Amino acid sequence: MMSERGVGSAVVIDPDSEGIGIMTERDVLNAIGAGLDCDVERTGAHLTWDVVYAGPEWTIEEAAAAMARGGFRHLVVLDGREVAGVISVRDIMRVWAASRMVGTGG
Template sequence: MRVREAMSSQVLVVGPDHTLRQAAGMMAQRRVGSAVVVDPDSQGIGIMTERDVLNAVGAGLDCDVERTAAHLTWDVVYAGPDWTLEEAAATMVRGGFRHLVVLEDGEVLGVISVRDIVRVWASERTVTPQD
């Protein structure tokens, strides 16, 4: 199976000036573990994950003051939509992360997470009981 078939195409996009609380609230409302951050004043696309929020909270930072721009990853590893799920999973393991932004021709198509991969693999391997 290919990344394009397993990814979430409904991507949460936040700006660099959203507070951590705002970003976390949107992530919780949509039940997603990441948000793509687009900063019109810089090049590239960043990603903020639930781990970034957790690290900020654990460090005692004020989530109503801290901005997403200070707590995200700009050196994002991108997946191609035609990658296999095995390629995506191996990239996640090598990099130690759980989300990949899926790009095609510089455009964000979606995000694939460990959860997406596990969901697909589990459904492919589900054995139905025999009568």
């Protein structure tokens, strides 16, 4: 699904387990690199459950700072208890690049 949609992560919600987790490209690559059969492996065994969350009111700078501090490339955005989406380093770079072009007349 991640490949089809051109995204680098997927939020996984398991109300019977640890709540909200995230699976990233890196998680998939680690499983493949370990020689695991991706046709039978379950996502739950390869998720990151220790997720850092952002609020929808966070600035791009706050999101970037949280990613830099934590050393990760995706940040789950929660609006209350609901997942609003995921912001990625790619998203931040797009905003940064667009703001640089505006400032240069580009």
